[in-house]
Amino acid sequence: MFRTWGTRILGSLALIVIVPSITFLLQSLTPVDIGRSILGLGASQDQVDAYNHQLGLDRPFLTRYWDWLTGFAHGDLGTSYTSGEAVTTMLGARLPVSLALIIGSLLIFTVVGLLLGVLSAGGGRIVGRVVDVVSSAGIAIPNFWLGVILVSLFAVKTTILPATGYVPFAAGPGDWFRSLVLPVVALSFAGITAVAKQTRDQMMVALTGPYIRSLRANGVPERSLVYRHALRNASGPTVTVLGLIFVGALSGSVVVENIFVLPGLGSQAVTSAGQHDLPVIQGIAVYFTTIVVVVNVVVDLAIPFLNPKARAR
């Protein structure tokens, strides 16, 4: 058991290299002449060639990949094609914004989702049906639409909260918090419903377990079966699913940052995608993957605490 657990964590860590390599490989497929698309149609072919040479785009793929890898190992993610700025500097300034949004949402959808899921598991069929319907809404109402509606309700019709923009924490914690409320809600909604449904489903699965039948028949009250035995047995699978839901939420953060014009990684990613600024997107891939890996490792570390069978013997 310990071996599989160890390999799981190693596997999670390997993602840090695997994902950027996949995106790098994608670059090699490019049918687009980067120099041409950045310089525009007005530039002469010589200018374009010189530009491509300057960016190192005329070198073979493997050479470029190797250079990128060695740079990556030393903490250097290259320079932006468009601004010439170091990618780490560019993204470093934006990371806190994204982290505030992502961590805030992670906390909200985990806590609220788990609570709703656990309560609904003990609440009978009608509550379960309600959770099913609401969680369908979580899929059906896309975060960008929800975001726009939230803006129209809380920032246009009434002006309780700012419509867009970001206030740094240093400029005022109150304003910082207010600027994050709508984005966090827009990003959390799908997560809350997904976590609630998963928690409830996992607990329902646990409640059909043969040990529940034995415990019930031998007198253990229903309350304890749900909130003690089923909850404890559902916690492992639920936490595993939490990791996957988080990956989805990370993708959502890109959209949400664009709705609310937050100067984070996600809005930069979309801008850079439009400009063919591949090193920047590549850098964002590294940052996002690192966040995913951290969450996955936390999940992997949590499993043995939740599941005695996964503990080292």
Place this chain on the structure above:
Amino acid sequence: MSVVTETPATETGRPAPAGDRQRWRTLREFARRPLGLAAAVFLILISAAVAAASWLAPYDPLAQDLGHTLSGPTGQHWLGSDQLGRDVLSRLLFGGQVTLIGVVEALAVAFVIGLPLGLAAGFLGGWVDAVVSRVTEVVMAIPAIVVLLMAYSVFDNNAHAGMLTLGLLSAPTLLRVSRGAARGVRAETFIVASEVVGTGRARIVLRHVLPNIWGPILVNTAMLAAINLGVQAGLNYLNLGVKPPAPSWGGLVAEAQINLQLQPWLVIPSGLTIALTIVAFILLADGLRDATSSRTSRAARSVTPATDRVRPVDEVEPAAGVLEVRHLDVHFGALRVVQDVSFSLQEREILGIVGESGCGKSVTVSAVLDSLGPTGRTTGSIKFDGTDLLTAPASTRAATRGRIAYVSQDPMVSLDPSFTIGAQLGEIVRTHDRSSRAAAQARVLELLTDVGLPDPPALMKKYPHQISGGQAQRVSIACALAGRPRVLVADEPTTALDVTVQGEILSLLRRLRDQNGMAIILITHDLGVIADLCDRVAVMYAGQIVETAPAGTLFGHPSHPYTKALIQANPIVAERGQLLPSIPGVVPAPADWPVGCHFYDRCAFRTPACAGQPIPLVPAGGADQAARCIHLDAVLGATS
């Protein structure tokens, strides 16, 4: 096992898989569900409208009408107009093309990659499965948006490149479903049989596996369509895969956001269209799930509910015991799975219930234990100490749990894997005794010692997976004893154990009966166990008790043809050197029970009279013996 009859050969000799007929039945089944059907109709209409946008749209999607900008719904612009006076309805119709085509593209890619790989992984197993599973895990951990952005950037914001990438990234969903389904089907007997017979693996997959798993695959494809539609619209909202002013559903939301202050109405048509289409896909998935999973229950429902219950002669009415079950019927839906079961249990008595799998033994005791679940319905009476549990209030039934205690078949799964032995046994003790922790602790040690476990203090700290099967069964028995039961129900308590351990558990049960004076109901299909332990026996066949007698009488003078055949089929009874007799045929499923004798099809003594009407349980030769047969004399007269 009658494997061959499960996949009847057609005239051409080709094995008929799930079959077209079944497919039609599923389709009819789907059509019966109004929500799923409405969703399907909605999706068809939306797709048709979008496909026919050039004919249906009142305006060109790019035509500006500067006289009517930012209007709400009017006669001229049914769904309003944007800041350039472009007609929203027309833009929605044309914009749906990029959206819906994108979703179809992504689904097609996910299908083409996920399905074969999943089938291969699930069906072949081994290293193929290992590799595919690892790769799947990696892909599922990738934040999709990063790869999508890279794809759009590299392929110059090309819509198709984006959707192909989305398809790749969502392939794991279908892969996991088809893998799981293929693994499940692979273990089924008819597949194993086909493999033994020598049918090629690819042929098995195409002919047998695929038709049996397309249900869950369709359901998940519809679900994936819902999710990918949301993703696709989100990308269009970011102007990825679409070049404004060309319309798209997601792009329309972005345009509406710009004009939010001036005309808030504009977020409604586009957003609602997206949300409704996604809801339609979800409802479609729900409908498909219900339709494909309800095939068996549908077949069951079509059976006419048996209203022909004839009260049998209440000839064997023994003195009131600790547990009295009278005329117990158990239904699941309209399906009757236990029919007119009556028995009584005296103090200190060990009653064996014996029969083949699927005869209703476990359902009968589940009814006694009040653990049938919400779908089970019971009629008749189950009197415990004079109180009818079927009509008693929930609190009384709850208080009875533990007084009628339960030991299950497989001890390794009947203990909660997440709690130590001490924790779960302690909880049951405290539930019953309402005692202090220290007192409960002492009682736990006493119980563990009582069931013959060595070193109870060390055992209390262990988790179920750290002890052996025999030990686990002793712990389960200790859990059952915690409520000082008057009746102990043991459901095949030795089946999952080694032969040597089986004897120990049986003698433990006998000792506990002698020591504590409780009565025991023992379910088994092992006549040896019955002979070893039981005072009385009830033989069950297809939901009914067909014979009941003291153990000695039953073995000496079986009076029902089924009992007789069961005893003859026992290797211990059979003569050495003779071919072991077996009972031809199988137990009929509840939906196929005949009106007359349930054993009719397999009986050596049958006459036309057996089939006409329900057969009552009547007194047979021995004292306290009864059988459900009208040819008792013939059966008793026939020498085996």
